[in-house]
Amino acid sequence: MKSQAVPFENRWTNGEHARQWHRELERLGVQNVRTMFCEHETRHGEDRAVVFDIPSGFVRDWLAFHDRQTARQQLVWRGSVIALGLIAASGAVLGLLK
Template sequence: MLFARDLDVDAQAQGLPLRRSVPHIERQAWCLEEVAMTSHRLPFENKWTNNANALQWNSELDHLGVANVRAMFVDHEMRHPNRRNVVQDVPAGFVRDWLAFQDRRVARQQMVWRATVIALSFVAATAAVLGLLRA
């Protein structure tokens, strides 16, 4: 691995001035591609832009929160339906898909919660009946 101090030693040996920048890791000679997080994917279908913009838009909407985004979207649809963007540079279609995904996620969480409560209630009722029969 090549460190900044190694470059300073090489520069000093060649009679060049020392670098006085913020320390950072130099890109290795064998590394040709750009370092990027390409494994992240949106949890819903994105037909509005490439992955980089979509991830940025998704994080902006997550930061604002579902209630705020929903209010901004309703305001957009009521007052300015012909405008392309709802929140900063996020298009209305992307916001609509994001809100639909959030609604599906909440519905799925509620379904899991209800199934858990029903299963635990069934186990408790069964234990109570078996306790009465053994007594």
């Protein structure tokens, strides 16, 4: 069976460590990890690990990956709303002209 790589680029590790860290962060969820990361950066910035043994750089890359995904989803949603709005507006204008 081919091993799966994490879906984002990171400078910290690869292989089994990265997959384990990625699974653990996914299990915790974006909002929980973001809260833990903020608390780590404000109070324990000198510590290497944020969550269990996961380095802060890996967590930062993971959060950036999820932020990019969210931004991409919002862009698609906004584009869809604008396109549907233009179709509705042109339909209304054509209806008034007839």
